[in-house]
Amino acid sequence: MDFGYTIWIFVLPILSFLAIGLLGTRPALTGRSELLRGRVWGWIGTGAVFGSWLLALVTAYRYFFVLGTPDGHRPVVFGAKWVWMRFSEHLSFDMGILLDPISVMMLVVVTTVSFLVHLYSTGYMAGERGYARFFAFLSLFTVSMLGLVVATNIFQMYFFWELVGVSSYLLIGFYYDKPSAVAAAKKAFIVTRFADLGFLIGILILSYYAGTFDFQTLVSAGGPVLGGPAGRSFMGLSVFGWALGLIFMGGAGKSAMFPLHIWLPDAMEGPTPVSALIHAATMVVAGVYLVARLFPLYHEVDGGAILRLVAWTGGITSLIAALIAMTQEDIKRVLAYSTMSQLGYMMLALGVSGLHGHEGLGYMASMFHLFTHAMFKALLFLGAGSVIHAVHSNLMRDMGGLRKYMPVTHLTFLVACLAISGIPPFSGFFSKDEILAAAFERDKLLFVIEYAVAGITAFYMFRIYFGIFWGRERTYAHTPHESPAVMTIPLVVLAILSVLTGLVPFGEYVTADRTPYHGHINWPLALASIAVGVVGILVAKRFYQRPNDLPARAAEMWGRWYKWTRDKFYIDEIYQFVAHKIMFAGIAAPVAWFDRHVVDGFMRGLGWMTETFSLLIADLQSGRVRQYAFVFMGGLIALVLLVLFVTGLLNG
Amino acid sequence: MGERLLFYLLAGLMVLFSVLAVSTTRVIRAAVYLLFVMILMAGFYFMMGYNFLAGVQLMVYSGGIAVLIVIAVLLVHHIEHRVERLSAFEYLWKGAVVLAGMVLTLVSLRQFSFRRLEGAEHATVADVGERLLATGRGGYILPFEVISVLLLAVMVAAIVIAKGESENARNHD
Amino acid sequence: MIDGVGVYDIVAVATIVFFVGVFGFLTRKNLISLLISIELMLNAVVVNFVAFNKYLYPGRLDGYIFSLFVIAVAAAEVALAIALIIALYRLDNSIEADDMDSLQG
């Protein structure tokens, strides 16, 4: 079956990126034309992504339903593959399109969310300065993300990995005259870049010892990693173990895993649709996707040591993020921490997964959660964006009682909150339940953590839900009103998806060994998780539905703990210290000084010595002819004597 | 024997006058001693039978150059002008260096055996004139012409330099 | 050919005169004195030419002709030098060689 057309999934957004980026941002070209300055660029971007979306759906249909499982498991298909750059005779950097269950699923997720966000943005960003620029960046991001998910080899993935990073930088810094946005963008880029350093070194190690970048060869059972001898080891881990650990560092950076998460909350400085697309649904799951991509390696190398690291990183992240989310005031930050927490879930699910059959439940659950989370988290962000659009503030204390003004936003937001809290029949219930089941089977301690996090999640989500739509009735300077249709339609679509996607029998499609199996719900666990979700919701309802002094009293009661979570466990301050005190003041400043004074000082010293010496002998060059003649004379005589002496003429 | 005596006499005088020429403190006297040295040299040439050369030496050097120098001295100095002397020390060690050079040269010359190339001598003025104007092999027409041009150029240059800026041009500035 | 006088004798006299000229060049300060010293040296060289021509290559005329040239060039040189001396004298009223050190960078 030919999947060659899949290249168009990329070409469309590339074209729109080029068109908007080169033409739309030129005031000289767009001139005074209302049309060119206005929404036409938005529609071009949206149209292109819409095309990609349709193609992705067709691809998914053809891959999952037409192609099916020819030999018991889902095949790996190449839509395209060509050499992009050559490193040596045997090692080349390919570009291509690899289609397998997870990449096809990601294609659908990325194009769906991207399309809806594009559509939403045509309304949300209307009238903003840099409207065309915004869509150019969105298109760039879409291309990069699509390239990342279909990467045929780890270097292609790194390629697009960096590109999504830079799109993220550009979009976070979209309001570039706002210093906080600039700082946040810089922080996001540098923190992820630091993580990518690990990724790159990991790639170098992996490619050196395995001799290939290709995912297919790498993960194959008889491949250079799994088939060969373990190779040399270093500090208890094999080289492949180190490589995988370093690659996971890259994934952890992108997916905002503790302790590399600090950029994600700040990234909320970007426009809200960006947060929905990049920092909730797509880019941040790249780390999870990366681990899933190399899952057989993580599972096998060094007996799964790195996989346990993945699991615990995920678990700790989800707990810390959930705790911090409880006390934040800025609704976008709450959502950001919630994203972190959910990403922790996904990582943990991968970490507790096995490779084959029912063992691979965690893998399936992780991907499933990734899928459902993309829908409801995008919905949450877009809903929050709709609210922010209406009240022009991010802070919860500026909101309250909005359900009367914004019915569509209210209802869709409620759906999303229920989904993330794991209430059936919303999608989050199914995927989260699978994760809890997988954790329960593998590691009880992690299960307990995740169980608690499920409750906390329900609590903080409904805290903001009640805070925004119920709570204190207040009067607004400008009466809030429901957003325009281009913004509410994506909300409704995503709400429907958030309800329905949970019913997809995911195990049929996406599994660790690409062999379908029938999952089933572990009802005792499911009931327990529903119970903790409901408890969380009820507590939030008691606290925040009507104005009362319970929150304040609770804060008082927890005292220091409350302050710690509100101040995000001071992790930012630690980084600040490392960055400024150590990197800037501890290394960069001394290096600059050293260069000016010691290295250059040495060179200048040479110069000074030469100059001094030349001044010393400058008197020889007196300009007096007689003196020259004398020296000449004396020199001549000395020379002749020397020659005579050497040749022996003087004696004979 | 007579020629030999004459030669040593001339040589002795020549050395004496040359030493005087460089040691007297009066420039005008130095010029005159130089004139003597040149005339004595012309004597050498006569003795060797190069009459034409001797004549040239007398006319150009003694008649031309030495007189030119005398005039120059008169132009820039009072006739009684004395130049100041260097310190004895400086005389001494510069003299030592020069003496060393001289002894070295003389010793080297002494050790060198000059070999005479036989051949019929023809050094008449006619021969010289022919050689100077010959264009073929061994002819000196080109250097001759070059020297003529040089002399012309020097003449012009000497006039321009010595004349200096005209009053007119000076006022102009 | 001078009876009883070898080439060495003539060349030795020329050498002595030459070095006397050198000595003068090194010890005199007055530009005209320097010029005189130079003339001494030139003359000594001319004597060498002539002597070598006479004693060693009697069949040829090159030494002879060269002496003529040297004399001609020396005349030119002196003319020019004196012109320069006069110009310099006009410039700063001195012809002391040590006063002139503008060659120094």
Added chain:
Amino acid sequence: MDLLSMLIFIPVLTVLVLFFVKDMRAVRVVSAVGIGLEALAVIRLTSLYVQARHAGATADFLFTRDVPWFRPLNIHYYVGVDGIAISMLLLTAIVLLAGVFVSWSIEDLTREFYISLIVLGTGVFGFFVSLDLFTMFLFYELAVIPMYLLIGIWGSGRKEFAAMKLTLMLMGASALILVSILGIYFYGGRTFNMEELATTRIPLDAQRFFFPMAFVGFGVLGALFPFHTWSPDGHASAPTAVSMLHAGVLMKLGTYGAFRVAMYLLPVAAREMAPFFMVLAVIGTVYGAFGAIKQRDLKYINAYSSVSHLGLIFLGLLALNRTGYTGAVLQMISHGLMTAVFFALIGMIYGRTHTRDVTRMGGLLKVLPFIGAVYVITGFASLGLPGLSGFVAEMQIFVGAFRNADMYHRVFTVLAVSAIVVTAVYILRVVGMMLMGPLKDPHYQDLPRVYWYERLGGLLVFIPVVLIGVAPLWLTNLIWDSMEPIVRQLSQYMQ
């Protein structure tokens, strides 16, 4: 006349014509036309070269021409090109042409400026096509000397000091180079012909003695740590086009020479001493990046950044394998283009704001969108963003250096890789301070727009950065094929 000699002849002719042109405008036009022709000739040469290779030409160097010009010492005018030289010629032509355009507004001594600039260009072209060590050295000097005038006369700030420092350090380096060239000449059978030299085996002791000289000599021009200190001062004082040419092309003379002369002709010593110079390269890479963080002057930032990037070139060279070499050449091109864009933009910014202090600027993206956007993208290229030339080059170098069989190399490669984070820090710091944020100075509100010649000059060097980044394969193939003799040379003595 053959095409390679044309490459030298065209700029010379341009200079001659410039001598007779008085009008400032005509001077610019003549220079632009001359260098434009030169660029066309280089492009023609490239296409001929590619065709010839496709047609099966297997010689190491094509289009050779050999005319002895000083027989007693066996010095020849011997020219020829391979893929590496071709790519350097392309780089030179592009940067020189862009340099002509960005200098369009120079008004004092326009003619002399362009003459110096083009003489410099002639030297560079001659250097890259020469296959005779001595002729190469002559062209090298021809390129280095106008630099003194260009900085000393048309520079800014402490220009005399900077020009003097730069020239002295480079002259010192030249001395080393000359000695090593003579050493190669005498021990290599009294020939300057590189092809012949490559086939003769120079005694090991001589190699050990002359390799460090040649490598350091060329390394000074290539800003090899710790001989890089001329670069910040020199760049800061030089006029825009000169900075562009100097950092873009002239510094590549150093790395190219280190490669072509030191490593190619003295392979055994190169192999032996690689670990030592590798340390210097890695120190330069990391140290330059850290040095750049603290600077406030845009040109200083860029100069330190160059030290860092050139460190990577040396790292690639010292990887001693084909991937590393290819990466090093790619990095030469990539860095040449990027840094030329940077200096062009810095010149434009300085021409408007009259300051290069980043702390005094802010929000320029709003008032100078073209300059800002190009600066940001080039900044990304500099920090190795995929899709731009920096990535292509850096990855080749990293993979190449990592593939050296020696564990030692891998450890140092990992250290060098860490510079990419620091690079990100200083690039984003500048972008954040200078281009983003609120407009700091109300005067910046109405800065003059970008003139056509600035736009043209900037784009000329900027577009290849993107093109190489998007489709590197043709360039890597071009270079890759030409590595054959060098790799042969190195592996020949491998036991």
